[in-house]
Amino acid sequence: MLETVNLCAGYGKKQILHGVNIAFEYGKITAVTGPNASGKSTLLKAIMRLADIRSGSVMLDGKDAAAFSLPEFARRVSYLPQSRNVPDITVSRMVLHGRFPYLSYPRRYSKSDLSAVDEALEKMGLSDVAQQSLCNLSGGTRQKVYIATALVQDTQTVIMDEPAASLDISHTLQLMKLAGELAKSGKAVVVVLHDLPLALKYAHKIAVMDKGRIAAFGTPQEIVQSGCINKVFSVELKSAVCDGEVQYFCIEE
Amino acid sequence: MSKRKILSLFIMCAVVAVAAVLSVCLGSAEVSPAQLWEAVTGQTENEVYLRILKYVRLPRTAACLLAGAALAVSGAITQAVLANRLASPGIIGVNSGAGFAVTVCCAAGAVSGIATAGAAFAGALIAAILVASAAKKTGSSRATVILGGVAVNSILNAASEAVVTLVPEAGAFGSDFRVGGFSSVSVARLVPAAAVIIVALAVVMSLCNELDVITLGEDTAQGLGLNAKRMRWVFLALAALLAGAAVSFCGLLGFVGLIVPHIVKRIAGNESRNLLPMCALFGAAAVTVCDLVSRLIFAPYEVPAGILLSLTGGPFFIFILLKGRREENA
Numbered sequence: 001m002l003e004t005v006n007l008c009a010g011y012g013k014k015q016i017l018h019g020v021n022i023a024f025e026y027g028k029i030t031a032v033t034g035p036n037a038s039g040k041s042t043l044l045k046a047i048m049r050l051a052d053i054r055s056g057s058v059m060l061d062g063k064d065a066a067a068f069s070l071p072e073f074a075r076r077v078s079y080l081p082q083s084r085n086v087p088d089i090t091v092s093r094m095v096l097h098g099r100f101p102y103l104s105y106p107r108r109y110s111k112s113d114l115s116a117v118d119e120a121l122e123k124m125g126l127s128d129v130a131q132q133s134l135c136n137l138s139g140g141t142r143q144k145v146y147i148a149t150a151l152v153q154d155t156q157t158v159i160m161d162e163p164a165a166s167l168d169i170s171h172t173l174q175l176m177k178l179a180g181e182l183a184k185s186g187k188a189v190v191v192v193l194h195d196l197p198l199a200l201k202y203a204h205k206i207a208v209m210d211k212g213r214i215a216a217f218g219t220p221q222e223i224v225q226s227g228c229i230n231k232v233f234s235v236e237l238k239s240a241v242c243d244g245e246v247q248y249f250c251i252e253e
Numbered sequence: 254m255s256k257r258k259i260l261s262l263f264i265m266c267a268v269v270a271v272a273a274v275l276s277v278c279l280g281s282a283e284v285s286p287a288q289l290w291e292a293v294t295g296q297t298e299n300e301v302y303l304r305i306l307k308y309v310r311l312p313r314t315a316a317c318l319l320a321g322a323a324l325a326v327s328g329a330i331t332q333a334v335l336a337n338r339l340a341s342p343g344i345i346g347v348n349s350g351a352g353f354a355v356t357v358c359c360a361a362g363a364v365s366g367i368a369t370a371g372a373a374f375a376g377a378l379i380a381a382i383l384v385a386s387a388a389k390k391t392g393s394s395r396a397t398v399i400l401g402g403v404a405v406n407s408i409l410n411a412a413s414e415a416v417v418t419l420v421p422e423a424g425a426f427g428s429d430f431r432v433g434g435f436s437s438v439s440v441a442r443l444v445p446a447a448a449v450i451i452v453a454l455a456v457v458m459s460l461c462n463e464l465d466v467i468t469l470g471e472d473t474a475q476g477l478g479l480n481a482k483r484m485r486w487v488f489l490a491l492a493a494l495l496a497g498a499a500v501s502f503c504g505l506l507g508f509v510g511l512i513v514p515h516i517v518k519r520i521a522g523n524e525s526r527n528l529l530p531m532c533a534l535f536g537a538a539a540v541t542v543c544d545l546v547s548r549l550i551f552a553p554y555e556v557p558a559g560i561l562l563s564l565t566g567g568p569f570f571i572f573i574l575l576k577g578r579r580e581e582n583a
Contacts, residue, residue, distance in 0.1 A: 050475055074478030081472035085336065088523045089465070100466055101478035107462055153477070 001025055002047065002065075002077065002157050002188060006056035009046035015054060016042040018212045026156065029179050029189045031199035034209030035233060040192045041082055043209070044161050048079050060157075074101035078153035080146055082161040082192075091137070091145050092130040095120055098152030120148040123178075139166035147175065157188040164195065176202040196229060196237070197248045208232055224248070258527050261520050265534040269318070272541040276314040277306065279545060281553045284310070308440070315447065316438040317541040317558075320499040321509060323450045325536025326457060326529055327495040328510025329517075333468050333525070334488045335385070335398055341511035342377070342496035345402030348507070349409035350380025350493075351500035352430070356413045360423035370445040370501040377497030380405055381489045433506030433559025435544050446498040453494045454533060461525035464488060468523075506559045508566035509536055515573050 003023035010016040016039045024030045032040050045051040047058050047065070058065040060076060068076070078098075087094070098120070099113040121127045124144045134142060143166050150158055160179075164172040176198060179189045183204065193199045199206055200220040208216040208228050216228035223229065229237045235250040278284045284292075284302055292302050328341040335345070342348050354376025355369050363372070384402050413431075417423050430437075457464075466474045467481055467488065474481035496510065513536045514528070521527040543565070544558040 045472070048472070048475055050472055069478075070475070070480055071478035074476060079472070079476030081470070081476065083470070084473050085468060085470035087465075087468045093465075093524060094469075097466055097469060097477060100462060103462060107459060 001059075001061065002190070003059045004043070004047065004056065005059060007043075007046060007058065008054040008056050009042060009051045010054065011042075011051055016051070016212050017046060019056065020212070020214055022207055022214055022217060024157065024188045024190050025205070026188045027183055027186050028204040029183045029191065029202060030205040030207060031191055031193045031203035032207045032209060033193055033196060033199050034215070038209040038232075039212040040209050041161050042212075044079065044081075044159055044190070044192065047077070047159065049073075071101045074153065074155070076155050077157040077159060078150040078155040080150045080158075080160040080163055082165070084146060086134055086142065088133050088135045090131050091126055091134060092117055092121065094134050094145055095126075095148045095152050098149040101153065116152050116154065120152045123151065124148040140168060140171050143167055144171070147178070156186070157190065158182055159190045161192045162194065163191060164193065164198070172198065196233070196250055200224065200248045258521060262531065262534070265531060265538065269534050269538045269541070272538045272545070273314050273318060276317060276541050276545050277310045280305075280310065280548055312440050312443050313435050313438050313544070314541065316435050316443050316502055317544045318537040319443075319447050319450050320435075320503040320506060321513075321536035321538065321540030322454065322533035323495040323499040323536075324506060324509040324540075325513035325517075325532040326454060327492040327499075329514040329525075329528055329532045330457065330464065330488050330492040330495075331510065332514055333464055334485050334492070336468065337398055338515070339399050339511075340402070341508075341514075342492060343505070343507040343510055344399060344406070345384045346380040346405030346409060347377045347493055347496045348500050348505050348510075349406045349413070350383075351377040351497040352505045353409040353413045353416075354379075354497075355430075355501055356416045356423045360416050360420035362422075365441070367445045369442065370449060370498055373446075373501035374449070374494050374497035376409075377493035377500065378490055380409065381493045385485075385489055430504035432557045433504040433562065434547070434555075434557030435503055436555055436557070438502055442502045446501045449494060449498040453491055453498070457488075457491050457495075458529060460484075460488070460491075461529060464525045464529075504557075504559065506540070506562060508562050508570070509540060512566045512570045512573070513539060515570065 001023055004020050007017055007020040008015060020043060032043065034040050042051050046053055060068065060073070065073060095117045096109060096113065099109055099116065102113065103109065121130050124147060126141070126144055126148055129137060129141065134145060137145065143163065147160070147163060150160065164175055167175060179191060180202065183189050200223070203220060205218065206220055206223045207214055208223060210232045215232050216223055216226050218226070224237060229235065233250070235252060237248060237250055239246050239248050274286060274289070278286055278289055284305065288302055289306070292306050324342060331340045331342060331345060331347070332338055351373035354372040358368055358372035384398065384405055387401050463479060463484055466477055466479045467484055471481040499506065514532055517528060517531045517535050521531040540558065540562070543561045547556045547558045547561045550556065
């Protein structure tokens, strides 16, 4: 289990997270949501040692995450950042970079690395574009390539910062289905989502962040009942039953 | 590696070999390949040929090959690490840093190969750190990195000129050093720099995967278990080491670090495991051919190879940029 204990973090002199306590359990999708600049991405960056930790700690399987070397940590936790460079390399090479944490001397990728790439490309429906340059792909397809890279990393915890940002609705639903499959296989899936109805529908746990703190954390039901969404986002959360399922939507307060 | 890329690599190896043989054989005193072979295998007692080969042609050819390979690979690394295709050791001030340090070193009377190679590396590294730190601190855009480099270049070149004005002995290498050339290469000057270049090239080639991961961006690299911040400095130091070592014996040879990676990317792609060896070979061949032409074009007079490289490299670079732009718009 990945967890943060009284985590205070930021960049330079600016502190953004104030005593964040949260646990991401294996076998569950945890959606992290909140208004802009509430500290969602900083939380993920602090976990990945990309933000400065002032106090508190990040624990992985009961051990301080700082005790793991970066490659060791990357073999346990994969991270899909919000903004990425787009290098002019082929899709298959990009996905192969997901095996980088496993690379040992003589620094050459093995046959099993290459077959893991083929599997991930097939799973993400990218086999046809495997030899195309990343630069020539649409934003959505490119996003699928980055997700495939995270899959190839084969970690017990998968962290994704706004993975649905450039995906259309069909691809977004496919992504959430994939997140469900990963959770079912025992992985902890942490995903930053701005789409509240999507989070309420697919996540097992939701963390609502506000001003660098966890405003609420619980199951979708608990979050809805807490009224926290209305307060934090200044919206009114409504629900309707559609085809026997409860669907949520937000309207202006 | 695809068959096309393997074939390109073989062709480049052949081109380098031909350029090296021509460079050894041609010049104001011509040596035929047969005479060269006889000299190499000890079958001739002609002292003149042996002396020409041992003290002039072989060191000069080795210097061209090493300088070309070092500057081209240094350029490819700089472009990858700074994520800027206009970056090169000549443009961001690394060469000028090395040149300034060598000039100061000579002004202080330390003209041995080891002293100049050490000073060149230190100067190159300091210039690289200056530009990279300024870029990081100000969160500069890619264009600003280049502009910062231009400023550093200008300051260091002016400082070098000032040192030569005050201590004329510091300009012992003459204009050949300022524009880059191989007429004053000596074995004593070449050997320490050659050792540095060979070791640095071997280290860089073993870090191809790390260089590729750095180009994905700091966050992605960290997620893949690579400390991108630290590795960026390691690569900048390696680029400075390569450029500094080359500058210590061939002077401020421009354009190699800029144009060679651009041309090679079109043949070998952007993956470092293909790009870097091809850059080394292409850079070695390009500089050797330029030096050969510079020796022959106005024989028995020589123009420094750096002049020829700038005269041909500049327009060629503009052509590549325009072609790339047309392709992007197509």
